Amino acid sequence: MDDATTTWCIAQQLSSEVRELASALRMPPLVARVLINRGLRDEGAAGRYLRPMPGHLESPFAFRQMNLAVNRILGALQRNEKILVQGDYDVDGSASAALLVNLFRMLGAQAEASIPVRAVDGYGLNERVVREAAQKGVKLLITCDNGTTAVREVSLARELGIDTIITDHHTVPPELPPAYALLNPHVAEETLAFRDLCGAGVAFKLALGILERAGGGRIDAAAREFLHSAQSLVALAAIADVVPLRGENRVFARFGLGLMPDSANPGIRALMEVASLTRVPTGTDVGFKLAPRLNAGGRMGRETLALEILTAPSYGEAMKLVQECDVLNRKRQQPDRELTKLASDIVRSDSSYEGERVLVVGHEDFQPGVVGIVAARLTETFNKPAVLVAFNGDNGRGSGRSVPGFHLYNALNECAHLMKRFGGHEQAAGLEITRENFGVLRRAVNEVADKHVLNANYASPTLDLDAEVSLSELTLEAVDTLALLEPFGEGNPEPQFCARSVEVVAAPKVVGRGTGHLSLLLRQGDGPALRAIGFGLAALAENVQRGDRLRIAFSPIVNDFRGARSVEVSLKAIRPE
C-alpha cells in the first residue's frame, strides 16, 4: 500500500557472519546485521564506527598545502596583520567562518568575518568584498566553504596586495584561483584518507594545524576547549550540508553532537535551549530543529545572523539572536509552503515536464532565499533532480537538488557556457543565469541527463531495507543498542527492516493532528502484540482491516511513556501479503 512502483531492496547477510560479529562485539544480531550492511564486517572497523574518537582523524598536515597555509597564518599573527574570513550564509558557511573567527579571537588576532548579502552578492566571494578589504588594510583573506571557483576575485585580491587561503569542499574546476594556499579535499593531487569533509571540516583541519604548530605539538586546555566547541560546529555543518556521515564526518558528528549539551559556545547552548533539546541531539534534531533555525537568517535577509549566534560572546547575547532567528524561521515557513505548491503546480500542469529527467522550473515569484528548500521538496515529490530559478527582471538565481546516482554539478558543468556562474556538488548546486538562456539550459541539462543515465534506473524509487527480521528480534536491548549507530543522515541512514506475515489484531485507528497518523496493533505468529505507528499515513487506514496479513517496512523505536519503556515500530510502508 505504498507506491506500487517502489522496489523494496532487502539486504541479506550470511547468518554465520552475523553470529560471529555479534558475539565478537557482544551485541544483538540485529545490530550486527546493520553493521555488516554498512561494510563494517570486522571487529576493528565496527569498533571504530561504534566508538569514533578524535584520534581517528588524519593529521591536518596530510593536506599538501597545510604547511604553507599554517606558516602564512602564524606569520600574520606575529605581524598582527588584519585578517578577513569570508564565509557564507548557510549553516556550513556560517559555522566554518565562526570556527575561524573564534580561533583568531582566542589567539588575540585582528580578524573579522564577511558573509555575502544574498540579494546583492549571490554566494561566495565577490569583488566588492575584496576591494573593501584592501581599503581597510586587510593583508590575509581566508575563505571557508567557498573560494575554489573564485578565480577573478582571488586574482584581484592578489593585485591589491592580499594573500588568499582557500578552505573549501566544492567541486574543483579546471582553472584554479591564484591562491596562496588551497585546501580542498577534492583537488586532484590530494591523497587524503577521507575526502568527503564539509566546509567546516576543512576549516577545523586548518584550525587544528595552527594550534598543533603554535603549541609545538602540545594542545593546552584553552585550545582543547576551543577544539571541542569547534567539533560541535562541524557536526552541525556536516549534517546540514548533507555530507555522508561516515569516516571523519562520523567522528565529527558523533563527538561534536555529544559535546553540545555542555558546549562552551554560548550560541550552541542558546540554540539547544530554544529548540527544547536537553539531551544529545540526534541527526534528525539537527535536520529539523537546529539547522532550519540557523538557515533562517540567510533566507530572510539577515545573512550574518547564524555567524553572530555562533560567535556570540555571552549566553544573553546569543539568546537574543536565537530568538530573532526563531521569529524569522516561523515567517519563512509560509513562503516555503506556498512556493512548494506553486512549483509542484507548474510541473503537474505542464505535460512537457513528464518526459524530462531533470525538472528545470523558473518563476518570477520564486524567492532566491528558498529555491534550495523548494527544489529539495520537488526532488522528493517527483523523484527527479530539480533546478529552481527565481527571476528578477532579466536575471535568475537558482538552486538545484539531485537524486542518488545523478551528478548535478557535472551535468551543469557540461552546460557551463549557458550560465553566468555556478558551483556545487554531486547532490546540490547553485547558479546564476539570464532569462534568455533559461529555456536553453532546461533542454541542455536534460540532454546531458538522457545521455548519461539512459540505462540507469535512478527515476524508479527504492526503499532500502537492512534486513528481513522476525519481530521477536526487536527486544528493548537490541533497539536501544541501535542508537549507538546515531547520528543518522546522509550515508548513514536510520536502520529500516521488513517483516512478513504480520497480522493486524485490532481495527486500525487514526491518531494525531494534521494529516494524521495510522496506528495499528500487530502480531507475528504467536508472538506478543506490537504497536505500530505510521506517521502521516492516516490515508491507509481505510485499506486495512482487522485480520489482514501484511508485509511491513519499518524502523524500530522505543516509546517512553512515563518511564515505562517499550518497543514500537515506525511504519515506512505496508503491503498486503
Ligand SMILES: [Mn+2]
Ligand atoms: Mn558546504
